[in-house]
Amino acid sequence: MSDELDAYASDAAPPPLAAFAGMLRERGAATQLRADVRAFFAERYDLSPRDLDSLGQLDPARLLVYRDMVHSRLRRVIRDWLPRTLRRVSKSSFRITFAAFMEARAPRTRYLRCVPAEFAEFAAPRWQGDPEAPDYIVDLMHHEILLEDLRFAPLGGEPMTGNPMALDRPMRVDSSAQVVRYAFAVHELPQDPDDDTAPARRDTRLLAYRDRASHRVRLLDLTDRAAAVVERLIAGEPVQAALTGACAQLGQALDDEFLAAMVPFLADLEDREVLLGAETGS
Numbered sequence: 001m002s003d004e005l006d007a008y009a010s011d012a013a014p015p016p017l018a019a020f021a022g023m024l025r026e027r028g029a030a031t032q033l034r035a036d037v038r039a040f041f042a043e044r045y046d047l048s049p050r051d052l053d054s055l056g057q058l059d060p061a062r063l064l065v066y067r068d069m070v071h072s073r074l075r076r077v078i079r080d081w082l083p084r085t086l087r088r089v090s091k092s093s094f095r096i097t098f099a100a101f102m103e104a105r106a107p108r109t110r111y112l113r114c115v116p117a118e119f120a121e122f123a124a125p126r127w128q129g130d131p132e133a134p135d136y137i138v139d140l141m142h143h144e145i146l147l148e149d150l151r152f153a154p155l156g157g158e159p160m161t162g163n164p165m166a167l168d169r170p171m172r173v174d175s176s177a178q179v180v181r182y183a184f185a186v187h188e189l190p191q192d193p194d195d196d197t198a199p200a201r202r203d204t205r206l207l208a209y210r211d212r213a214s215h216r217v218r219l220l221d222l223t224d225r226a227a228a229v230v231e232r233l234i235a236g237e238p239v240q241a242a243l244t245g246a247c248a249q250l251g252q253a254l255d256d257e258f259l260a261a262m263v264p265f266l267a268d269l270e271d272r273e274v275l276l277g278a279e280t281g282s
Contacts, residue, residue: 019045019055023063024070027103033060071098074107074115081116081148083193085141089133097123113152117145136184136199143186146208150176150217156210161277165266167240169278171233177209177274179222179231187219212273220272225250225258226265233275239266 019041023029032040038056041047047055075098079086086094101122107115124138156176165171182204189199205227207220222230228246237245243262247254269275 015045015047016051016055019047019051021106024067025102025106027099029067030064033063037063071102073112074098074102077112078116078119082120082141082144084189084191085137085144087193088137088140088196089127089130093127093130093132097126100126113148117149120145134198136186136201139182139184140186140189140199142180143182146178146180147217150208150210157212158276160273161279163278163280165239165270165275166278168238169281170236170238172276172279173234174209174212174274174276177207177230177234179227179234180206180208181227182206207269207274209272209274218272225252225261229262229265230269239278 022044023033023040029040037058037060038052041055042052075094078098098119101119105118105122107118109115109118120141124141127133127137127141130137153176156174158172158175161172163169183201184199185202185204186199187204187206189195190197205222205224207222207227207230209218209220210216211218225246228249229242232242232245233239243259244254247258252258266275270277
């Protein structure tokens, strides 16, 4: 399977490999391959006579079995990562969108685990306006991608600095931590794909990270100001700059009430080992 993904990912694949990848991608390839294998490749690709003769001798039935196998494997990994999303769109919509994805761009990654995110990026604008799909479908799809990405991505686990928090220093932040924003509370939905409960329509800000001890994905609901502060800390701003910048961003005063809320919040992030101590100054 990695060879096929390499073919999709490469912008300069050798002509025979590019032709083979095209056979895997093109929506109408099955009908045309059955009719004339050699003509299919000759009409589309600048192949040498030798390469064209070699491809033209291939059995169309075997080519189509292989094509179906590749498509099935890609669809399976997408279903594995997006079970609740795909439960909420029709089978025909998924089938049509997958075929369009393959023909328009196909996977550009070399890794199967990255295919669902590429598919989601392609599907999002198509399903967002689909009257047959729920209005929260894109939020749910992005959330399912987030959960799986955090499970498998090689992120997090950086060492603690051993330094206490300092207002004039950036904090080291576990690299798995990220702030995500949704228009619906999709994180509250049941995990059962067969449960079609709809989420509440509510502006939602979450801190998502992978727990260093259990390696499980954790989600923390954030207020607007907490989200703004964390985003700035993740971006590498010193603590004081993150606090003042968040207030300016939200049009709020940096007053005693704000600081009284932030002190236990930042302490909690240290307890969760999302904040790993102040960075050492140069």
